[in-house]
Amino acid sequence: MPHPRRSVTLHDVAADAGVSVATASRVLGGSSRSVAPEYRDRVLAAAARLRYTADVSARAMRTSSDALALVADDITTPSIAIVVAAMERQARAKGAFVTVSATRGVPARQLETIRQLRALRPRALVLTSGRIDADALSGRLLAELQAYQGDGGRVVVVGDTDLPFHSIRFDNYRAATEIGRHVALTGHRRVVILAGERAQAAMSARTEGFLAGLRDGDVADVRVVHCEVSRQGGFTAARRLASDFDAVMAANDLIAVGALSALRAAGVEVPSDVSLTGFDDIGLAVNVTPRLTTVALPLAYAGAEAIRLALKESGPITHVTVEGRLIIRDSTARAR
Known part of the structure; x- marks a missing residue:
């Protein structure tokens, strides 16, 4: 050989x-x-x-790079677009720029992408994902990030994680519990949850929060339906539902908008027949009729805060938790 x-x-x-x-x-x-x-x-x-x-990478390490690399699960979703836009604005204000890579949340692709980015020596790596675990790929992902940090880089995670780096997490569970209680308090007793994909940690946390809030309101008749996290996923899942429900809770606004189209096509009126809720408060939530009751997450704040942590002077690891806010609009009403 x-x-x-x-x-x-x-x-x-x-x-x-x-x-x-x-x-x-x-x-x-x-x-x-x-x-x-x-x-x-x-x-x-x-x-x-x-x-x-x-050796471009070695030269880059000897000089200060202005690049901040964002590694995201999926850059096509409206919520991530809001985060990325806020990152770019904050980075440009500080004289830096952001590059973006997508991994679909697959640990092997995350590892490969991080290895490739390390060769370019960005000033910081910002990882945004539903969940990033320290033991992913038998610890190789953590080892790669620690090696990058040891070379002088900075790591920031946007999402749930047990990694020893700066992090910003969304309290999906608490916010979902609040909207679950709202659905229960408005008299709904037969609820369908369009829960998104099983493997996505954020979707799972929201589903658990929905269930907890409904239980607090003594709602026992609840069905959980998994679907693709997209408008088409919400449309397909809602189209297959039987008619014995009075509320649909979607794990994000895209799913909710798809479900709204399916309900309308089936002759089901929202909210007079069925109440509908979303999550995230993307722009689409107020551009549909009826406007969506949803949870507003401070997505732009999270993006700007991630850049602040990426560029700040060395210091202790910072963990930031941001909370959502229930926004009641036209897609929910008291159950008949």
Whole structure:
């Protein structure tokens, strides 16, 4: 089996050209300090002969990078778009910029993406995901992040995590409990929860909160239906429902808007026949008829706070918890 080719170093180029490492560095590193044409030509010829490639990552570590890398589960959702937009505004205000990568929340893809980003040496990594565990991939994800931090980078997690880094988490459970109680207090007794996908931690926390709030209001007839986290997922799930319910609680606004379309197509009026709730308070929540009762999460605040933590001076690890706020609109009414 052939051995892998050893990387050519700046020292190799300098030795081949018969110049000092400092001279070779000035020629190949784009230094503003002048080098005699004879030495420059020798260095460039040696670099071409040895097929030398500059170690961009090492150079980046010696200088301060202005890049902040965001690793998200899915950058196409409206809620993440709000977070990313707030990050970009805050970063630009501080003279930095944000790059974005999507992983679909798959730990193996998260690990691969982080490894690739480490080579570019961004100033900070911001991970936004429903849940990131320290033991993911037998601890390799944590080890990769710790190695990056050991090289001088900063790690911030937006989402639930037990990783030893700065973090911002949403209290999905508490906010979902509040909206569950509201549905119960308005007299609804037969409730369907469109819970999103089982594997998504945020969706699971919201579903558990819905159930807790409904139990507090003595609601026992509850069905949990899992679906794709999208408008189509909500439409398909609601279209398959039987007619014996008086409220639908969706794990996010996209699912709720899809369910609203399916109910309307079936001749079910919202809220006179069935009440409907969402979660997140994206722009779409007030651009549908009836406007959605939902939970407003401070998504823009979370994005701006993540950048603040990414750029702040060294200090103790900070964990921030942000809470949602119940917004009662036209899609819920007292049960008949």
